Amino acid sequence: MKRRSFIGTSAAVSVALLTYKKALANDIMKTKTMKLNNNINHSVCQWCYGSIPLEDFLKSLNKLGVSAIDLIGPKDYPLLKKYNIHNAMCNGAEISLTEGWCDLKYHETLIKNYKEMIPIVAEAGYTNLICFSGNRRGMDDGVGLKNCVVGLKQIMPLAEKHGVIIQMELLNSKVDHPDYMCDHSQWGVALCKQLGSTNFKLLYDIYHMQIMEGDVIRTIQKHHEYIGHYHTGGNPGRNEIDETQELFYPAIMKAIIETGFKGHVAQEFVPTWEDKIAALQQGITICDV
Numbered sequence: 001m002k003r004r005s006f007i008g009t010s011a012a013v014s015v016a017l018l019t020y021k022k023a024l025a026n027d028i029m030k031t032k033t034m035k036l037n038n039n040i041n042h043s044v045c046q047w048c049y050g051s052i053p054l055e056d057f058l059k060s061l062n063k064l065g066v067s068a069i070d071l072i073g074p075k076d077y078p079l080l081k082k083y084n085i086h087n088a089m090c091n092g093a094e095i096s097l098t099e100g101w102c103d104l105k106y107h108e109t110l111i112k113n114y115k116e117m118i119p120i121v122a123e124a125g126y127t128n129l130i131c132f133s134g135n136r137r138g139m140d141d142g143v144g145l146k147n148c149v150v151g152l153k154q155i156m157p158l159a160e161k162h163g164v165i166i167q168m169e170l171l172n173s174k175v176d177h178p179d180y181m182c183d184h185s186q187w188g189v190a191l192c193k194q195l196g197s198t199n200f201k202l203l204y205d206i207y208h209m210q211i212m213e214g215d216v217i218r219t220i221q222k223h224h225e226y227i228g229h230y231h232t233g234g235n236p237g238r239n240e241i242d243e244t245q246e247l248f249y250p251a252i253m254k255a256i257i258e259t260g261f262k263g264h265v266a267q268e269f270v271p272t273w274e275d276k277i278a279a280l281q282q283g284i285t286i287c288d289v
Helices: 003-028 054-064 074-082 104-123 141-152 156-162 185-195 206-212 216-226 249-258 276-287
Strands: 041-044 068-072 086-090 128-131 165-169 200-205 227-231 264-267
Touching: 041 086, 041 276, 054 074, 054 276, 068 074, 068 264, 074 086, 086 264, 104 128, 104 141, 104 156, 141 185, 156 165, 165 227, 185 200, 185 216, 200 206, 200 216, 206 216, 206 227, 216 227, 216 249, 249 276, 264 276
Parallel strands: 041 068, 041 264, 068 086, 086 128, 128 165, 165 200, 200 227, 227 264
Antiparallel strands: none
């Protein structure tokens, strides 16, 4: 194909794809509420819809029949209560993704933060509280693992007392979070085993682990007892989880259900559709097996 012809064809494909997205969005939103199978407990990460005011977004979740949201801190708990939306993954105790438990110099601040936040989360009726390993900064993974154990063991008794599960997120260090330590399932599972507490789990982000190691379904089957929460996302690009990307989410959701998982699966893709709520509805529909 000649270059000029190729450019013309590519432009036509782009226009066709945009038209398809708009038509699909319109078709999806004709249904005001979804009829869910209730095999998956659905949630959604609010940061992906940051252009929508939180209260408006919660109203949309009510309309869709989605009863949970991820990554909301204490100041917005009253708003969640107002719309009867559960906080499936709380945040607010961490310093940052890069400054985490693998580095001893952050332990004093982290221990203080988590000891203050754990009772707040429990008092609000929530269960899960996110944490991060932080970056290596030249540190050996084995040393970082030991450091995480030293620090986390100082908050686990309080978490166990209040029934709060501390969940460390698995993130990719290849594309989005260079140098992040907890970037492979095996490292995270080793941390869980050394801590030896059912109140410490892994937040398995399917998008991130597809980038780092693939073999998603087999990993879920093998290590499900250490996984307390899931995030979705289309790869490449962290956009819609439909046929535009390489993962087949219905099969992944079926594998999760077969493990007996009773926690939440949160949509964490960044919508490219003009109607972001329609994109969310499509994602939840795909995962509602």
